[in-house]
Amino acid sequence: MPDISLGELDRFARAVLVARGVPAADAALVAESITYAHAHGKGTHGAPRLPIYVDRIEKGLMQAETPLTELSAAPALALLDAGDGFGQVAGIRGMDRAVDMARTAGVGLVGIRHSHNFGTAAFIAHRAVAAGMAAMVLANAAPAIAPTGGQRAVFGTNPIAFGFPAPAGHPPVILDMATSQAARGKIRLAATNGEAIPEGWALDAEGRPTTDPVAALAGSMLPVGGAKGYGLSLVVDVMAGLMTRSASGGRARNLNTPDGPSRSGHMLLAIDIERLLPRADYDAAFAELIAATRAAGPEGGVFLPGERGAGHMAGRDGKVPLSAAVLAKLDALAAATGVASPAHD
Amino acid sequence: MPDISLGELDRFARAVLVARGVPAADAALVAESITYAHAHGKGTHGAPRLPIYVDRIEKGLMQAETPLTELSAAPALALLDAGDGFGQVAGIRGMDRAVDMARTAGVGLVGIRHSHNFGTAAFIAHRAVAAGMAAMVLANAAPAIAPTGGQRAVFGTNPIAFGFPAPAGHPPVILDMATSQAARGKIRLAATNGEAIPEGWALDAEGRPTTDPVAALAGSMLPVGGAKGYGLSLVVDVMAGLMTRSASGGRARNLNTPDGPSRSGHMLLAIDIERLLPRADYDAAFAELIAATRAAGPEGGVFLPGERGAGHMAGRDGKVPLSAAVLAKLDALAAATGVASPAHD
Numbered sequence: 001m002p003d004i005s006l007g008e009l010d011r012f013a014r015a016v017l018v019a020r021g022v023p024a025a026d027a028a029l030v031a032e033s034i035t036y037a038h039a040h041g042k043g044t045h046g047a048p049r050l051p052i053y054v055d056r057i058e059k060g061l062m063q064a065e066t067p068l069t070e071l072s073a074a075p076a077l078a079l080l081d082a083g084d085g086f087g088q089v090a091g092i093r094g095m096d097r098a099v100d101m102a103r104t105a106g107v108g109l110v111g112i113r114h115s116h117n118f119g120t121a122a123f124i125a126h127r128a129v130a131a132g133m134a135a136m137v138l139a140n141a142a143p144a145i146a147p148t149g150g151q152r153a154v155f156g157t158n159p160i161a162f163g164f165p166a167p168a169g170h171p172p173v174i175l176d177m178a179t180s181q182a183a184r185g186k187i188r189l190a191a192t193n194g195e196a197i198p199e200g201w202a203l204d205a206e207g208r209p210t211t212d213p214v215a216a217l218a219g220s221m222l223p224v225g226g227a228k229g230y231g232l233s234l235v236v237d238v239m240a241g242l243m244t245r246s247a248s249g250g251r252a253r254n255l256n257t258p259d260g261p262s263r264s265g266h267m268l269l270a271i272d273i274e275r276l277l278p279r280a281d282y283d284a285a286f287a288e289l290i291a292a293t294r295a296a297g298p299e300g301g302v303f304l305p306g307e308r309g310a311g312h313m314a315g316r317d318g319k320v321p322l323s324a325a326v327l328a329k330l331d332a333l334a335a336a337t338g339v340a341s342p343a344h345d
Numbered sequence: 346m347p348d349i350s351l352g353e354l355d356r357f358a359r360a361v362l363v364a365r366g367v368p369a370a371d372a373a374l375v376a377e378s379i380t381y382a383h384a385h386g387k388g389t390h391g392a393p394r395l396p397i398y399v400d401r402i403e404k405g406l407m408q409a410e411t412p413l414t415e416l417s418a419a420p421a422l423a424l425l426d427a428g429d430g431f432g433q434v435a436g437i438r439g440m441d442r443a444v445d446m447a448r449t450a451g452v453g454l455v456g457i458r459h460s461h462n463f464g465t466a467a468f469i470a471h472r473a474v475a476a477g478m479a480a481m482v483l484a485n486a487a488p489a490i491a492p493t494g495g496q497r498a499v500f501g502t503n504p505i506a507f508g509f510p511a512p513a514g515h516p517p518v519i520l521d522m523a524t525s526q527a528a529r530g531k532i533r534l535a536a537t538n539g540e541a542i543p544e545g546w547a548l549d550a551e552g553r554p555t556t557d558p559v560a561a562l563a564g565s566m567l568p569v570g571g572a573k574g575y576g577l578s579l580v581v582d583v584m585a586g587l588m589t590r591s592a593s594g595g596r597a598r599n600l601n602t603p604d605g606p607s608r609s610g611h612m613l614l615a616i617d618i619e620r621l622l623p624r625a626d627y628d629a630a631f632a633e634l635i636a637a638t639r640a641a642g643p644e645g646g647v648f649l650p651g652e653r654g655a656g657h658m659a660g661r662d663g664k665v666p667l668s669a670a671v672l673a674k675l676d677a678l679a680a681a682t683g684v685a686s687p688a689h690d
Contacts, residue, residue, distance in 0.1 A: 074620050076421035077451025106422025109452040111621055134588065150642025162580040173583070175576035207642075224570035231520035231650040234638070235507040238518070242630045243479065245622050249634030269614075275419050276456055277590050285587045289594030293579070297495025297552075305576040 001321035004344040006035045006313075009320070012330065012342040013050055019337040020057050021064035026089045033088040033119040036126070038320040040309035044185045045119045047322055051329045052255050053086070054337070061261055062116060066090055071113065071245070076105035079244060080112055084261035087118030087139070091266055095127045095135065098270035102133055106275040111244035112266040117141065117255050122176035122306065125163030128270045129172045132279070136269040137161040140241035142254035142262070145180055146220040147234070148227040151207020153220040154250040156264075157184060158236035163306075165273070167283040170290060171310030179233035180221040187213045187221075240267040319345070346666035349689040351380045351658075354665070357675065357687040358395055364682040365402050366409035371434045378433040378464040381471070383665040385654035389530045390464045392667055396674045397600050398431070399682070406606055407461060411435055416458065416590070421450035424589060425457055429606035432463030432484070436611055440472045440480065443615035447478055451620040456589035457611040462486065462600050467521035467651065470508030473615045474517045477624070481614040482506040485586035487599035487607070490525055491565040492579070493572040496552020498565040499595040501609075502529060503581035508651075510618070512628040515635060516655030524578035525566040532558045532566075585612040664690070 010031045017027035030053070037046035056062035066085025070078060078097055082090035094110040101108030118124055121137045128135035141156025157178040164173045182201040190197045191213035199209060202216030210216050223229025241248030246265030253262045273282055294302050313320075322330075327344065334341040355376045362372035375398070382391035401407035411430025415423060423442055427435035439455040446453030463469055466482045473480035486501025502523040509518045527546040535542045536558035547561030548554060555561050568574025586593030591610030598607045618627055639647050658665075667675075672689065679686040 072620055074451030074617070075449070076446075076453075077617070077620050079621050101421075104420070105450055106419030107452060107454040108421075109616065134584065147638050147641050147647045149647040150638075152641040154637050154641045162584075164583055173579075175580055177573045177576060181570065224573050225526065228520075228522045228569050231522060234518075234634075234650060235520055237634065238509055238631070239479065239507075242627070242634060243616070243618060243621050245626070248630060249637040271454065271588070272419070272422070273588060275417055275422050276424050276588050281590070282587070285593060286583070289579075289582065289587060292499050292594040293492050293495070296492050296497040296499045302492045302494040305579060 001323055002327055002344045003319040004322050004342055005319050006039060007318070008343050009038065009047060010035050012334070012339065013047070015339040016050060016054060016333050016337050019339055020054055022057075022086070023065060026066060026086060029092050030086055030088045033123045036123045037120050039313050040120070040122065041312040042120050042309070043320065043322075044183075047330065048326050049119065049255070051333055054333060056255070059258075061258070062086075066093075068093055076101050076107055077109045078111070080110060082112050082115035084114050084116070084263070087116040087264075087266070088123070090115045091118040091124040091137070091268065092127050094266065095124055095137075095268045095270065098268050099128050099131045099133055102270040102272040106272050108270045110268045112268070113244045113246050114261065114263050115246070115266055116262045116264065118266065120176055121159040121161035122163070122174045122309070124266075124268065125161040125174050125176070126172060129163040129165050129174065131270075132165055132273065134165075134271040134273055135161070135163040137163075138236045138240040138267040140237045140246065140248060140252050140264050142252050142257070142264075143250045144184060144221045145223050145230065145233050146203060146207065148223070148230040151203060151205070151220065155179070155230070155233035155237050156252060157221060158233045158240070160232065160236060164286070166290070167287045170304070171307060173304050174306035174309075176306070177224070179224055179229050179236065181224045181229065182221070184221060187216050191217060240265045243267065346668055347672055347689045348664040349667050349687055350664050351384055352663065353688050354383065354392060355380050357679070357684065358392070360684040361395060361399060361678050361682050364684055365399055367402075367431070368410060371411060371431060374437050375431055375433045378468045381468045382465050384658050385465070385467065386657040387465050387654070388665060388667075389528075392675065393671050394464065394600070396678055399678060401600070404603075406603070407431070411438075413438055421446050421452055422454045423456070425455060427457050427460035429459050429461070429608070432461040432609075432611070433468070435460045436463040436469040436482070436613065437472050439611065440469055440482075440613045440615065443613050444473050444476045444478055447615040447617040451617050453615045455613045457613070458589045458591050459606065459608050460591070460611055461607045461609065463611065465521055466504040466506035467508070467519045467654070469611075469613065470506040470519050470521070471517060474508040474510050474519065476615075477510055477618065479510075479616040479618055480506070480508040482508075483581045483585040483612040485582045485591065485593060485597050485609050487597050487602070487609075488595045489529060489566045490568050490575065490578050491548060491552065493568070493575045496548060496550070496565065500524070500575070500578035500582050501597060502566060503578045503585070505577065505581060509631070511635070512632045515649070516652060518649050519651035519654075521651070522569070524569055524574050524581065526569045526574065527566070529566060532561050536562060585610045588612065
């Protein structure tokens with residue numbers, strides 16, 4: 001596969017977005033979310049999304065500007081309207097607001113209304129972690145999971161992320177999980193490759209277990225851990241969707257929907273750790289926790305959440321692979337926007 | 346099995362606790378947690394715990410009084426020390442404090458240090474829900490789950506609960522889940538009955554999958570959904586244990602430990618829903634969400650989180666079953682404390 005440097009990917013994404021009316025500072029955040037995804041081994045949430053954003057802006061399904069109008073505010077709580085703009089801009093600016101409130105109130109909670117998918121939830125959590133805070137990130141999404149006992153999808157694969165600063169020498173501990181058993185992208189890949197999927201991943205349209213990826217894509221994803229995953233996906237729909245006055249109960253739509261904005265929402269929490277204990281005590285206890293976790297298995301056999309993603313760029317010389325199909329789409333974007341095509345090996 | 350009324354169970358539990366030095370108001374909360382557990386079909390978290398509390402108080406492993414000393418405070422955040430007292434008292438008083446802060450700040454977060462198991466997490470979440478708030482409850486516990494890739498238990502079955510008020514006519518929506526695949530009590534029951542447990546529940550002491558409940562009890566519980574459940578149990582250990590200056594990283598102990606207090610912690614979040622949207626709008630959207638969820642399956646086939654527990658007392662005439670073994674222990678407690686034995690059918 002062709003390799004592209006993260007710097008070149010960043011340049012290209014920013015230039016394309018600016019060419020389509022996205023303010024420069026916002027384009028920088030979206031580009032950062034794309035390079036973050038690739039740098040952490042989640043390329044599915046990166047460059048392949050760029051043509052989708054541009055297409056949606058051109059069709060008026062998504063706004064180039066993300067206003068973040070304040071709908072309500074309290075000392076530790078705010079609700080901001082993203083106006084059908086970029087999830088990354090809403091997520092990062094919203095988390096910055098949560099961090100600001102946490103500095104004075106100890107904790108800050110920000111709801112985002114009428115947003116779009118923000119790439120990886122880890123990217124949003126990381127923003128608070130970089131400010132020395134603990135974070136929780138919830139986002140609701142288009143129907144993909146049927147409630148336990150049912151066969152029609154109502155809840156999204158609704159990601160849940162938690163992030164924590166780690167002691168010096170260890171990457172941040174960031175858990176970023178979908179509430180489905182498997183990622184939908186893996187099912188799409190199996191369909192493309194004509195392979196079966198494992199049992200326990202999906203149901204067909206009649207609610208029967210299936211190993212056929214095509215039937216699975218027409219049906220629903222199984223929640224992680226059965227009823228517990230269903231419960232978690234519902235909780236995220238309520239907190240990130242319903243409580244932010246966004247679409248909920250099966251009404252949120254995905255980034256590929258041709259007939260309107262996603263209307264999904266986010267709920268972002270930041271906690272000022274140093275209001276609870278001195279950072280040195282936190283670091284010492286966390287170092288013990290990491291050591292105990294690693295000691296539970298063979299050397300090199302146990303990883304902390306986020307650890308493997310943080311090590312993804314080791315030995316890659318700052319470059320990540322892009323498929324020829326994705327590169328072709330980026331070249332088409334370049335031609336359409338007058339931006340120089342991305343350089344690659 | 347003999348039946349006992351919830352009123353009689355409440356009377357007996359309160360009287361026994363008061364006889365052992367628990368303040369009357371605190372004894373009432375602990376008794377309420379016990380009857381709540383039975384009334385919601387979670388009797389394992391109810392009456393069987395009463396002899397354990399009394400035994401621990403007598404041995405000095407648990408304090409009859411729960412001081413809740415304030416260690417730190419901000420407008421929306423507080424850290425309270427439970428002084429090795431009752432988890433129920435710390436959880437309920439802590440959640441009340443979170444609710445109070447949420448009324449002025451929009452959100453309130455309370456950490457509890459050096460506490461004990463509080464019964465069901467749903468009981469604590471329910472307190473905020475009764476005040477019209479959304480709630481999150483986290484608690485860390487003694488090692489039971491090995492991190493993915495390892496074989497020694499480090500993290501507890503660490504419960505996570507979320508609670509939401511529901512529209513009139515529907516019980517509160519409360520998700521209360523352990524981060525293990527199965528409840529440890531089910532494995533103990535299988536061991537008692539000499540039955541095998543399903544694959545996927547547990548590992549033996551060498552980290553190998555096992556269906557032998559005795560080997561499982563000597564080994565570790567599998568986390569729900571594999572690495573995701575491991576990640577969630579770690580997140581709870583950090584937020585409820587480490588960040589509250591309680592025991593973490595495998596150091597918390599369970600209620601049966603004979604050599605010291607549990608030193609487990611809780612993290613309690615309350616959100617004032619009406620700072621985000623009018624309650625009427627919330628109720629209308631929630632009614633739609635409930636209808637969409639139920640419509641995803643056959644009539645009567647889909648339940649909201651907490652719905653079955655809320656219906657547990659239907660047709661029971663206010664009475665719940667207690668095993669002869671548990672009743673015998675309660676009778677022994679009665680004799681030891683001079684409290685009248687619980688009346689039962």
